[in-house]
Amino acid sequence: MNIPSIIERKRDGKTLTEPEIKSLIDGFTTGDIPDYQMSALAMAIYFNGMDRDETTSLTRAMLASGDTLSHPNKGSRSVVDKHSTGGIGDKVSLILAPLLACDSELIIPMISGRGLGITGGTLDKLESIPGFNVNLSKKQALAQIDAIGVVMMGQTTDIAPADRKLYALRDVTATVASQSLIVASIMSKKLAESLDKLVLDVKFGSGAFMQTLADAHSLGESMQDVGEMMGVRTQVVYNPMNEPLGHTVGNALEVTEAIAALRGEGPEDLVNITLDLALQVSRKKRDQLNGWLTDGSAYQKFLEIVESQGACPEDIERFSDLHAPKVSKDLHSPASGEILSINAATAGKVSLQLGAGRTRAEDTIDFSVGLSNIRKIGENINAGDPLLTIHASDNDSANAAGEELLSAIRIE
Amino acid sequence: MNIPSIIERKRDGKTLTEPEIKSLIDGFTTGDIPDYQMSALAMAIYFNGMDRDETTSLTRAMLASGDTLSHPNKGSRSVVDKHSTGGIGDKVSLILAPLLACDSELIIPMISGRGLGITGGTLDKLESIPGFNVNLSKKQALAQIDAIGVVMMGQTTDIAPADRKLYALRDVTATVASQSLIVASIMSKKLAESLDKLVLDVKFGSGAFMQTLADAHSLGESMQDVGEMMGVRTQVVYNPMNEPLGHTVGNALEVTEAIAALRGEGPEDLVNITLDLALQVSRKKRDQLNGWLTDGSAYQKFLEIVESQGACPEDIERFSDLHAPKVSKDLHSPASGEILSINAATAGKVSLQLGAGRTRAEDTIDFSVGLSNIRKIGENINAGDPLLTIHASDNDSANAAGEELLSAIRIE
Numbered sequence: 001m002n003i004p005s006i007i008e009r010k011r012d013g014k015t016l017t018e019p020e021i022k023s024l025i026d027g028f029t030t031g032d033i034p035d036y037q038m039s040a041l042a043m044a045i046y047f048n049g050m051d052r053d054e055t056t057s058l059t060r061a062m063l064a065s066g067d068t069l070s071h072p073n074k075g076s077r078s079v080v081d082k083h084s085t086g087g088i089g090d091k092v093s094l095i096l097a098p099l100l101a102c103d104s105e106l107i108i109p110m111i112s113g114r115g116l117g118i119t120g121g122t123l124d125k126l127e128s129i130p131g132f133n134v135n136l137s138k139k140q141a142l143a144q145i146d147a148i149g150v151v152m153m154g155q156t157t158d159i160a161p162a163d164r165k166l167y168a169l170r171d172v173t174a175t176v177a178s179q180s181l182i183v184a185s186i187m188s189k190k191l192a193e194s195l196d197k198l199v200l201d202v203k204f205g206s207g208a209f210m211q212t213l214a215d216a217h218s219l220g221e222s223m224q225d226v227g228e229m230m231g232v233r234t235q236v237v238y239n240p241m242n243e244p245l246g247h248t249v250g251n252a253l254e255v256t257e258a259i260a261a262l263r264g265e266g267p268e269d270l271v272n273i274t275l276d277l278a279l280q281v282s283r284k285k286r287d288q289l290n291g292w293l294t295d296g297s298a299y300q301k302f303l304e305i306v307e308s309q310g311a312c313p314e315d316i317e318r319f320s321d322l323h324a325p326k327v328s329k330d331l332h333s334p335a336s337g338e339i340l341s342i343n344a345a346t347a348g349k350v351s352l353q354l355g356a357g358r359t360r361a362e363d364t365i366d367f368s369v370g371l372s373n374i375r376k377i378g379e380n381i382n383a384g385d386p387l388l389t390i391h392a393s394d395n396d397s398a399n400a401a402g403e404e405l406l407s408a409i410r411i412e
Numbered sequence: 413m414n415i416p417s418i419i420e421r422k423r424d425g426k427t428l429t430e431p432e433i434k435s436l437i438d439g440f441t442t443g444d445i446p447d448y449q450m451s452a453l454a455m456a457i458y459f460n461g462m463d464r465d466e467t468t469s470l471t472r473a474m475l476a477s478g479d480t481l482s483h484p485n486k487g488s489r490s491v492v493d494k495h496s497t498g499g500i501g502d503k504v505s506l507i508l509a510p511l512l513a514c515d516s517e518l519i520i521p522m523i524s525g526r527g528l529g530i531t532g533g534t535l536d537k538l539e540s541i542p543g544f545n546v547n548l549s550k551k552q553a554l555a556q557i558d559a560i561g562v563v564m565m566g567q568t569t570d571i572a573p574a575d576r577k578l579y580a581l582r583d584v585t586a587t588v589a590s591q592s593l594i595v596a597s598i599m600s601k602k603l604a605e606s607l608d609k610l611v612l613d614v615k616f617g618s619g620a621f622m623q624t625l626a627d628a629h630s631l632g633e634s635m636q637d638v639g640e641m642m643g644v645r646t647q648v649v650y651n652p653m654n655e656p657l658g659h660t661v662g663n664a665l666e667v668t669e670a671i672a673a674l675r676g677e678g679p680e681d682l683v684n685i686t687l688d689l690a691l692q693v694s695r696k697k698r699d700q701l702n703g704w705l706t707d708g709s710a711y712q713k714f715l716e717i718v719e720s721q722g723a724c725p726e727d728i729e730r731f732s733d734l735h736a737p738k739v740s741k742d743l744h745s746p747a748s749g750e751i752l753s754i755n756a757a758t759a760g761k762v763s764l765q766l767g768a769g770r771t772r773a774e775d776t777i778d779f780s781v782g783l784s785n786i787r788k789i790g791e792n793i794n795a796g797d798p799l800l801t802i803h804a805s806d807n808d809s810a811n812a813a814g815e816e817l818l819s820a821i822r823i824e
């Protein structure tokens with residue numbers, strides 16, 4: 001295969017065939033195709049894109065580069081999962097996985113990622129639970145699914161190694177922000193779960209990767225196309241991400257809020273979005289699903305997951321005491337009136353700067369820091385009342401966070 | 413320096429600064445910047461281009477990555493050279509260098525390249541002269557310039573190593589055809605000759621890299637801009653390349669024709685273009701220059717070059733006997749009328765297939781094969797008269813060449 005001529009065709013806006021794409025990915029995975037050709041191709045794809053068939057071929061090739069989770073004992077149950085394109089304060093997965101596991105018709109082999117930039121990651125949040133092991137082998141994962149119907153874990157090194165290698169290359173060659181490459185990266189990992197149904201939570205707005213609903217539609221439809229072409233019932237839900245979801249941003253703070261939601265005490269926006277997504281993959285009614293949140297079933301299922309993955313259920317009962325931040329300060333409203341905006345991107349950025357996130361993959365995370373008691377858009381507030389609480393590792397960073405946040409909140 | 417963010421800025425159509433470009437090229441030359449980042453950047457440059465300042469900065473950085481030919485004993489003489497963007501049957505350099513060396517006001521440190529694809533190379537043609545050494549050291553080159561005012565040689569490994577490394581990378585990543593990168597590559601090597609004046613022979617038409625005059629203007633003006641910004645008087649001459657230049661294509665065949673021209677017996681188109689280019693860098697009149705062709709001065713200077721670079725002047729006297737092709741066949745005109753077209757690209761391609769050129773840099777060349785006695789557009793011809801003579805290594809390749817050529821010649 002003449003690699004330069006394939007790069008040239010994509011450079012000139014031509015379409016690549018399935019066998020070409022498969023050979024490219026296979027050769028790249030084995031090292032026969034060097035990084036410098038793949039990065040030039042990725043840049044050509046950035047400029048000229050890939051159509052639906054090409055994106056599906058790329059997804060299939062990356063999926064086939066590694067192992068999949070097959071579910072030998074699934075019986076008549078459906079294998080389902082959710083993927084979110086990433087939001088601020090988005091702790092939906094922590095609630096959704098145990099909630100769906102209350103439905104005996106479902107298997108939920110949830111493979112999640114870590115936080116990067118202003119977006120948090122489910123694995124980091126789970127690891128704020130002492131002893132919680134997200135690094136399960138395929139064998140461990142299948143055994144747990146067999147026992148309790150659900151697992152919450154990271155990508156094993158056997159899953160989509162081509163994607164891992166390509167993502168690392170894109171990260172250092174300014175080729176991350178290509179829709180086709182994003183879609184293939186997400187879908188190759190999700191489809192490795194051998195799903196029957198997938199629901200996609202595509203965010204749009206100031207705190208999302210996609211700023212406009214039109215862009216979100218483009219991304220969502222592309223992921224849906226690939227999912228459907230590969231035989232997975234794929235639904236898309238579009239959700240605005242202009243203010244943080246729920247009242248918290250930051251790892252342990254979000255786990256605390258998720259635990260509350262699992263006990264039927266979650267904030268309205270967080271519970272609603274969780275139920276909306278659950279309804280796309282479960283055949284149960286909304287009342288039934290909400291009942292599992294309020295009657296303790298979902299919470300019990302979460303404790304089963306916690307115990308099965310090496311942590312102590314007792315720690316969940318007293319979770320909010322485990323990660324006491326060094327400094328906690330209320331941010332007071334400078335004016336009276338209606339809250340018009342609490343910028344989600346700024347909340348994410350401040351939380352990152354406080355130490356709750358990573359700017360680089362190798363950074364470590366402070367589980368205790370972040371924001372809580374965040375008021376919602378549309379609420380009325382009096383001057384001097386708390387807008388939110390800042391949790392920090394020292395006074396200086398708390399004060400800096402407060403200043404930055406004030407510039408991102410509008411009250412009229 | 414954050415390389416991904418520099419790639420990202422070029423990807424997004426922004427302008428890079430001179431210090432950024434210098435750091436990129438320095439880091440790439442030392443290996444601190446890996447190939448995969450440089451190839452992604454080259455593809456971004458392919459799509460978004462570089463402006464005049466960026467292209468000049470890139471040229472300067474690549475020039476500064478290596479050594480230059482400085483001329484300590486040049487006195488009041490001007491250091492001059494020509495560069496051609498490549499044509500079919502273009503043996504102008506073989507005539508121009510000794511011709512200009514007849515002008516005692518000039519120094520001609522001509523560094524040339526090898527043939528690739530349908531375009532021939534001056535170094536290959538010179539090497540069809542037994543013993544001719546094009547691989548001179550800087551010291552040898554300067555000594556010869558001191559003695560006879562002219563040298564015809566290849567690029568030493570010390571000249572523009574960044575360009576050599578970048579060109580090798582572009583060759584395998586479909587990023588050769590970027591005007592900014594082409595300009596910087598050509599000019600960094602030419603400017604390493606420490607020139608005072610440079611004339612550029614930019615070809616356009618079916619047998620040229622640039623198909624239209626507009627494209628040729630764009631390339632020529634960009635090279636002129638860079639030359640002038642770096643302090644070299646740079647003139648551009650635009651020449652059509654629709655039929656082969658002169659009557660021959662192929663290494664030894666072209667040297668034979670060049671020798672004839674050096675003795676005042678060259679074909680009109682070849683002599684005219686040589687004089688046109690010479691007039692851009694010499695202060696002598698056309699008659700004077702033409703006189704050096706007809707009075708034997710240029711031929712004598714060529715013999716001096718030949719002798720100084722290790723070959724025998726006697727071989728030049730009997731040169732056409734040195735490379736007798738195995739098979740020589742006339743191609744007969746199928747019709748009577750005026751010759752409307754002899755496609756230069758086809759003549760180049762046939763010559764390449766006969767063995768006169770390279771499809772890959774490591775291919776070897778058959779000096780004896782090619783085309784001669786090529787008739788010119790506008791001439792009248794009778795059916796059955798020879799259109800040209802094919803020189804080949806066997807009958808089959810001669811016949812295949814004849815068939816392909818007939819399809820490229822139009823007679824009305």
